[in-house]
Each structure stands twice: as structure tokens, then as C-alpha cells.
Amino acid sequence: MKTLLKKIYDWVDERVEIQGLVEYMGKKYVPVHPHSIWYYFGGVSLFLFIIQVVTGILLLLYYKSGEELAFESINFIMSKVQFGWLIRSIHSWTANLFILSAMIHMFSVYFEKAYRKPREITWVTGMLMFFLLLGFGFSGYLLPWNELAFFATKVGTDIAGVVPVIGKPLLIFLRSGEEVTGATLSRFFGFHVAVLPGIFTVFLAIHLLLVQRQGMSEPLHISSKSERKTMPFFPNFILRDLTLWLLVLNLLAILAVFFPWELGKKADPFAPAPAGIKPEWYFLYMFQTLKYIPGKLWFLDGEVLGILLFGIAGLLWTVVPFWDHKSARGEQNRFVNYLGIFAVLYIIIFTIIGWLA
Amino acid sequence: MKIASLVFILTLLVMIVPCDNAAAQDKCLECHQNSGDKPSELFTHDVHYTKGISCAGCHGGNSGTDDMEQAMDKKAGFIGVPKGDDISKACAVCHASSEKMKSFGSSMPTNQWENLQTSVHAKLTLGGKEHIAQCTTCHNAHGIVSVKNPSSPVYPLNVVKTCTRCHANAAFMRSYNPSLSVDQLEKYRTSVHGMRNAKGDAKTAECASCHGSHEIRSAKDIKSKVYVSNIPGTCSTCHSNADYMKAYKIPADQYEKYSRSVHGIALLQNHDLGAPACNGCHGNHGAAPPGVESISKVCGTCHALNAELFSSSPHKKAFDERHLPECETCHGNHEIIAATDKLLGITPEAVCSRCHGERQNAKGYLVAKSMRGWIDSLDSEEQRVISMVNDAEQKGMEISEAKFKLKDVRQARLQSRTMVHAFNEEKFIEVIGNGLKTTAFIAEESNTAIHEYFFRRIGLVISTFILTILAVSVYLYVRRLERNQRRRDHENSHI
Numbered sequence: 001m002k003t004l005l006k007k008i009y010d011w012v013d014e015r016v017e018i019q020g021l022v023e024y025m026g027k028k029y030v031p032v033h034p035h036s037i038w039y040y041f042g043g044v045s046l047f048l049f050i051i052q053v054v055t056g057i058l059l060l061l062y063y064k065s066g067e068e069l070a071f072e073s074i075n076f077i078m079s080k081v082q083f084g085w086l087i088r089s090i091h092s093w094t095a096n097l098f099i100l101s102a103m104i105h106m107f108s109v110y111f112e113k114a115y116r117k118p119r120e121i122t123w124v125t126g127m128l129m130f131f132l133l134l135g136f137g138f139s140g141y142l143l144p145w146n147e148l149a150f151f152a153t154k155v156g157t158d159i160a161g162v163v164p165v166i167g168k169p170l171l172i173f174l175r176s177g178e179e180v181t182g183a184t185l186s187r188f189f190g191f192h193v194a195v196l197p198g199i200f201t202v203f204l205a206i207h208l209l210l211v212q213r214q215g216m217s218e219p220l221h222i223s224s225k226s227e228r229k230t231m232p233f234f235p236n237f238i239l240r241d242l243t244l245w246l247l248v249l250n251l252l253a254i255l256a257v258f259f260p261w262e263l264g265k266k267a268d269p270f271a272p273a274p275a276g277i278k279p280e281w282y283f284l285y286m287f288q289t290l291k292y293i294p295g296k297l298w299f300l301d302g303e304v305l306g307i308l309l310f311g312i313a314g315l316l317w318t319v320v321p322f323w324d325h326k327s328a329r330g331e332q333n334r335f336v337n338y339l340g341i342f343a344v345l346y347i348i349i350f351t352i353i354g355w356l357a
Numbered sequence: 358m359k360i361a362s363l364v365f366i367l368t369l370l371v372m373i374v375p376c377d378n379a380a381a382q383d384k385c386l387e388c389h390q391n392s393g394d395k396p397s398e399l400f401t402h403d404v405h406y407t408k409g410i411s412c413a414g415c416h417g418g419n420s421g422t423d424d425m426e427q428a429m430d431k432k433a434g435f436i437g438v439p440k441g442d443d444i445s446k447a448c449a450v451c452h453a454s455s456e457k458m459k460s461f462g463s464s465m466p467t468n469q470w471e472n473l474q475t476s477v478h479a480k481l482t483l484g485g486k487e488h489i490a491q492c493t494t495c496h497n498a499h500g501i502v503s504v505k506n507p508s509s510p511v512y513p514l515n516v517v518k519t520c521t522r523c524h525a526n527a528a529f530m531r532s533y534n535p536s537l538s539v540d541q542l543e544k545y546r547t548s549v550h551g552m553r554n555a556k557g558d559a560k561t562a563e564c565a566s567c568h569g570s571h572e573i574r575s576a577k578d579i580k581s582k583v584y585v586s587n588i589p590g591t592c593s594t595c596h597s598n599a600d601y602m603k604a605y606k607i608p609a610d611q612y613e614k615y616s617r618s619v620h621g622i623a624l625l626q627n628h629d630l631g632a633p634a635c636n637g638c639h640g641n642h643g644a645a646p647p648g649v650e651s652i653s654k655v656c657g658t659c660h661a662l663n664a665e666l667f668s669s670s671p672h673k674k675a676f677d678e679r680h681l682p683e684c685e686t687c688h689g690n691h692e693i694i695a696a697t698d699k700l701l702g703i704t705p706e707a708v709c710s711r712c713h714g715e716r717q718n719a720k721g722y723l724v725a726k727s728m729r730g731w732i733d734s735l736d737s738e739e740q741r742v743i744s745m746v747n748d749a750e751q752k753g754m755e756i757s758e759a760k761f762k763l764k765d766v767r768q769a770r771l772q773s774r775t776m777v778h779a780f781n782e783e784k785f786i787e788v789i790g791n792g793l794k795t796t797a798f799i800a801e802e803s804n805t806a807i808h809e810y811f812f813r814r815i816g817l818v819i820s821t822f823i824l825t826i827l828a829v830s831v832y833l834y835v836r837r838l839e840r841n842q843r844r845r846d847h848e849n850s851h852i
Contacts, residue, residue: 075757239835240835
């Protein structure tokens with residue numbers, strides 16, 4: 001068996017010269033310290049992305065976009081297609097775990113100040129991927145064309161519509177018209193399976209390339225070389241990653257079997273919105289905030305102000321490597337820490353309030 | 358306009374002074390009688406005249422003088438002949454005042470004016486200046502007599518004629534309510550009520566008995582006495598009064614029975630306005646009990662398919678020969694209860710067994726037994742698949758198609774109940790067969806879903822086992838690898 005594998009390896013190496021890459025990976029080391037655990041969330045996010053791609057392609061084999069077909073095709077997948085229920089449930093659960101894992105990854109990088117020079121581009125591409133991920137979630141949510149998705153999309157695009165200046169054209173662009181219709185569904189389907197994955201893959205390639213090229217960042221407090229411990233990236237870190245991937249895969253299987261993703265009722269554009277319409281949990285803190293902002297603040301519309309504030313906050317967060325000069329100099333920046341803690345607490349508290357409301 | 362009306366009413370209030378001698382000293386009446394004036398002649402028979410009310414009571418002026426200028430002096434409140442709504446207002450001066458009515462020794466109600474304002478007759482005329490009907494429209498102007506007086510136009514035997522002066526006039530009615538028929542009188546004369554009324558029975562129902570008098574509302578008005586859900590109550594005013602009905606030798610328990618019936622529950626409790634009230638079967642203006650042969654036509658108005666199947670069934674001829682009322686024989690009349698499968702078959706509560714026995718009419722007995730068996734098996738199959746679908750649903754399985762098909766089973770069951778009326782075993786089994794085919798499909802789908810449920814759990818256990826073994830193996834491999842690496846590093850550091 002070993003000889004056979006060696007033969008295959010040699011055959012491939014002879015043609016594409018992978019020995020160099022293996023040697024490079026063998027020389028690549030991952031820092032080992034009490035916070036090393038956070039490194040794994042990048043790998044978990046990547047694994048969940050791969051699952052999304054695979055299950056998404058499988059769903060594409062049966063999914064039919066269109067007002068009259070979308071709901072029925074998902075219903076068909078769930079009830080008639082062999083293991084269709086499993087694929088769809090895993091796709092839906094993975095979407096949520098992916099965002100959760102990406103959020104943990106983002107905050108861990110933020111608190112470890114791993115974005116500091118020379119990793120600014122890695123951070124920015126990561127943030128852009130995170131925004132794309134939210135786009136994946138938003139566009140994918142509508143695809144089953146069920147009641148909740150329909151009204152959540154209506155509310156979501158309404159919010160996008162109040163953005164100053166570009167709001168109205170943005171709303172028309174997102175909905176492919178004034179209202180959420182079959183045309184919106186087709187558009188979201190296009191975003192979900194072609195536009196977003198295409199852009200995401202480019203950013204992901206840059207992100208991974210930079211991670212490989214620059215290696216893992218070490219926390220600021222590990223300064224002396226004598227304190228530094230490392231482990232080889234290959235095979236040690238990869239195999240540890242693999243262990244975690246297997247556990248995540250098992251978790252997904254358990255979720256899919258015990259909590260299969262519900263399909264709900266088919267969307268009826270003429271029916272009144274059901275009570276208590278809420279967006280997905282990752283948008284809930286923003287949605288809840290907008291509810292608390294008064295209708296009018298000074299001369300500004302409350303909703304517009306909220307969206308502007310979230311927009312500015314998101315922008316500042318994305319460009320943190322460019323204004324956090326202290327961390328870049330290797331100094332502790334307490335303001336950044338407090339800001340991060342505030343952001344985490346804010347998201348958690350408002351998500352819980354929104355969930356319970 | 359309002360001020361003018363107020364001045365008019367106040368003037369009348371001043372004018373009308375209860376005085377026994379007022380009529381006797383009525384100089385207006387004296388002169389008008391001498392001139393052969395017809396209204397003054399009629400007025401001497403008027404109930405108001407007997408109460409001492411003079412001409413000035415309604416027309417104003419001074420009836421105590423024979424000087425025409427003084428008598429008809431506007432300063433003395435003379436208004437001449439009241440026009441339009443002023444007519445009813447003139448009547449209401451006394452008839453809306455309990456004190457004035459008491460002063461005349463009358464205990465009549467004083468809400469006629471108020472009721473008239475809420476009635477359908479309070480709509481404006483085409484000219485838009487006055488209401489359609491004034492008091493005098495029905496009661497006349499001069500010669501008004503008590504409603505109990507047979508010469509009154511509103512005496513029970515005369516009401517119909519009074520109402521139809523307008524309501525049988527197609528040209529007149531077209532102006533106000535073109536969709537309202539004008540043949541009520543014609544129909545009424547064919548009804549039991551109408552025929553008795555024509556014979557001089559003042560106790561039987563006439564227009565006002567059902568529609569009310571001053572407060573008449575449109576039949577579409579929920580407050581109307583003839584609004585669909587109010588009809589049973591209106592009819593029961595007389596028909597539930599045992600003493601009142603005694604003379605006619607008819608029972609007085611119809612309302613009680615109807616209230617318990619499937620129709621009564623639908624209309625009175627569930628407010629289903631499509632359910633028949635008394636008039637649904639008996640007619641309204643032409644109200645009469647349906648004849649034996651016409652019962653299936655009456656019921657068939659709503660239960661069309663059942664009636665059609667029955668008419669072409671072998672029972673039609675048999676019932677006609679025996680003079681059995683068609684639907685009523687099995688379902689009853691006023692107290693029709695919801696038809697269940699128990700009505701079919703040979704058990705004591707089944708209606709078939711009333712005529713068909715093991716020895717008497719044995720063929721029908723066997724068919725009834727067989728049909729009941731079939732419908733019972735569909736019933737039990739339906740219950741079985743419902744519980745299977747529920748079970749699969751509770752297990753979280755996607756079973757919407759099978760669940761949707763349950764409607765088809767219910768439909769087949771209802772269809773089979775209708776098909777009973779054909780009394781044709783072959784056709785009946787065909788319908789039941791369709792239902793049973795559907796239940797078989799649902800059972801298969803539910804079983805697949807339930808098996809799938811267990812398959813998923815077993816699959817999860819196996820995959821969890823494999824993934825755990827893999828994860829543990831990889832972890833142990835990494836640990837061993839790292840141990841070897843540390844040993845190698847240790848050895849290298851010593852070299």
C-alpha cells in the first residue's frame with residue numbers, strides 16, 4: 001500500500017514537481033501558545049466553505065428557480081430525492097455555522113491584532129469575504145421561496161432602500177423591480193450561485209496565499225524568542241485541523257438528522273406578513289437596533305441614521321490595520337480591545353433581545 | 358331649514374290644546390261640512406275628532422271663529438295643508454310625546470316617529486325633499502281610525518292591500534328598488550297565511566307581522582325582522598305560541614326542533630347565512646308546507662346532487678307508490694340532524710332497517726349491509742392513515758403530499774355519502790374504491806417516511822461511529838508523530 005502511494009506520489013512529482021511545495025510546507029511552522037486554538041477557526045471556516053460548495057452543487061442538480069417552481073423543487077428535494085433532505089439540511093446548517101465560525105475567526109484575529117503589518121491585505125480580504133458571506137446568507141435565504149424568506153427579504157431590501165442617495169436604485173437593483181417577485185428570486189439565485197461564489201473564490205485565493213506566504217501571526221505578548229514554540233504546518237497542524245473537521249462534520253450530521261431544516265409555507269405575495277417576522281440571527285442585532293432608533297433624530301431619519309452608523313462602523317472595522325498604529329508598532333492598544341469587547345457584547349446582547357422579542 | 362321646522366313644531370305645540378269642546382266648537386269643520394267638503398266629512402269619523410282635536414290641531418289657525426280671515430290667519434299659526442315631511446312632523450307633535458298622548462287618555466307607544474326614521478321608508482324620494490312614506494301614506498289623512506277598527510287601512514285584513522298600493526306597482530318600485538319583486542301579493546294569496554287572511558282570519562300573518570310596521574328595514578339589514586338569521590325567531594313569534602296555534606291544530610315545537618337541527622345550528626350558532634331558515638323550505642310570501650312530492654325539489658335546491666341521484670334511484674318509484682315524503686322519510690323535517698354513516702345499514706339506528714328486513718325486502722337489506730360495511734372500512738382506513746401521517750409528522754418527516762391526499766380520502770367519504778342516495782351498490786363501491794386506493798397510497802408514503810426516520814438515525818449512529826474512529830485515529834497519530842518529533846529533537850540537541 002505504502003509502495004503504491006509512493007509510486008503515485010512519484011508519478012505526480014515527476015510531472016508537476018510537488019516535492020518543492022511539500023518541502024516548503026514542511027518547513028512552515030505554526031506558533032504554539034495558549035491562544036493557538038483560535039487558529040483552527042480559519043481552517044474550520046474553509047472546511048465549511050468546501051461543504052457549502054459541494055452541497056450547493058448537489059442541490060443545483062434539482063433546484064429550480066422561479067416563483068412557481070422554487071418551493072416545489074425544494075419540497076421535492078426534501079421528500080423524494082435520495083438523501084436530498086440530508087444535503088439540504090447540511091447546506092442550511094453549514095451556512096449558519098460558516099457565518100458563526102467566520103465571526104469567531106474575525107474576532108480572534110481582531111483581538112490578537114493579527115491584522116497588523118504586514119497582514120493588512122489578509123485582514124481586508126477576510127473582511128470582504130465576511131461581507132460576501134452575509135450576502136450569501138441573505139440571497140440563499142430567499143431561494144426556497146417560503147413565507148418567512150419572502151417577508152424577510154422584503155424587510156431586508158426595504159432597509160437597503162433607505163440608504164441615502166443610492167438607496168432607491170439599490171432596492172430596484174436588488175429586487176429587480178419595485179417589489180419582491182419571481183424576478184427577485186431569479187436575481188438572488190444568480191447572485192448566490194454565480195456572482196458571489198466567483199468573487200469569493202478570488203478573495204479566498206488571495207487570503208489563503210497570503211496566509212501561506214506570511215504564516216500565522218503571533219500574539220503581541222510573545223516577544224522573546226526563548227518563549228516561542230512551534231509545530232510544523234504539515235502534517236501536524238493539518239492533521240489537527242482534520243480532526244476538528246471530522247468533529248464538525250459529525251456535528252452537522254447530528255443537526256441534520258435531529259433538526260432537519262424546515263421548509264415552511266410557500267410564499268404568497270398577496271397574504272399579510274405573518275406576525276414577528278425576523279431576519280436570520282446574523283442580521284438580528286442590526287434589525288433590533290433599527291427598531292430602537294426613534295423615527296426622527298434631529299434632521300435625520302432614524303432608520304437612515306442607523307444604517308449610516310452601521311456602515312461607518314463596518315468601514316472602520318475593515319480598515320482597522322490602517323488606523324491602529326500602536327499595534328503595528330508592537331504596542332498594546334487598549335482602545336482597540338475595548339472597542340472589540342463592546343462590539344462582541346453589543347452583537348450578543350442585541351441578538352438575544354431580538355431573538356426573544 | 359332646521360330653524361323653520363322648529364318654529365313649525367313650536368307653533369303646533371302652542372296650537373294643540375287638549376280640549377273636549379274644541380272639536381264641538383270647530384268653526385272650520387262647520388263651514389267645510391256645509392260646503393260638502395269630503396275631508397271634513399271623513400274627519401267626523403276620525404279617532405282624533407272623538408278625542409276633541411279640531412282641524413286646527415293639524416292645520417293651525419283659529420278654529421273658534423267663523424271669520425275666515427281670522428281662522429286662517431298665519432299669525433294665528435295657520436299652515437294650510439302640511440306637505441312632505443311636515444305631515445309626519447305634525448303627527449309626531451302628539452304621537453312622539455307620551456305626556457300629550459296621556460292627556461288624550463291614550464296608552465299607545467310614542468316611538469312610531471323614531472322607528473319610522475330608521476326604516477327603509479325613511480329614504481328620500483326621487484325629488485330628494487321628503488321621505489318616501491309619511492304617516493298618512495298608510496293611515497290616511499282624514500278619517501283615521503284605530504288599528505283595531507276593521508275599516509282602518511292598517512287593520513290586519515287591510516294591511517296587504519295598503520302595502521301593495523306601492524309594492525305591487527312595478528313602475529313605482531322600479532324607481533326605488535328595481536331588484537325587489539312586485540309579486541308579493543300574488544304569492545301571498547297562494548300561501549296558507551294569505552288564504553286565511555282572504556277568508557277574514559285577522560290572526561294570520563300579513564305584511565306587518567313579519568316585516569314590522571313603522572320600523573321596517575331592508576331584508577339585508579341585520580336588524581331586520583326578516584334578516585336570514587332573524588327569520589326563525591320572527592316566525593316563532595306565532596308558531597311557537599301553543600295557544601295561538603291551538604286553533605289551527607298545528608304543533609308549536611318547530612322552532613325548538615329547528616334550533617337543534619343541522620340547519621338551525623349552522624344558521625343560529627355558526628352564523629352561516631347560507632343555511633336555510635324557515636323560508637328556505639317553506640317560501641316566504643308564498644309560505645306553505647311542501648307537498649309530499651315536492652320535498653325532494655325543496656331539499657334539492659341546495660342538495661342538488663343528492664336529489665338528482667335519488668330521483669333516478671329505485672327508491673323514487675317505491676316512495677311515490679307508498680306516498681312517502683322523499684328526503685323527510687329518512688332525514689326528518691324540522692329536526693334534521695347531521696347525517697352520519699349510522700343512518701345506513703341494518704342496525705337499529707339505521708333508517709334502511711325501517712323498511713328492509715332479513716325476510717322482508719331482503720335484497721335492500723343485503724345491499725344496505727354491504728354498503729355500510731364498505732363505508733365503515735373506508736372510515737377505519739381513513740383513521741388509520743391519519744394516525745400514520747401524524748406519526749410521521751411528529752417524527753419531523755416531510756409528508757406534505759400524503760397529508761394533502763388526506764383531503765381526497767375525506768372527499769371520497771363525502772362523495773360516498775352522497776352516492777348512497779343512488780342506492781346502487783356498484784357505483785357506491787366504485788367511489789369507496791377510489792378512497793381506499795388513496796388511503797393505500799398514503800399508508801405507503803407514511804410507512805416509507807417512518808422507515809426513513811429510523812434509517813436516518815441508524816445512519817447517524819454508523820456515521821458518528823466512523824467519524825469518531827477517524828477523528829480519534831488522526832488525533833492519536835498526531836500525538837505519536839509529535840512524540841517522535843520531540844524524541845528526535847531531543848536526540849539532535851544531544852548530538
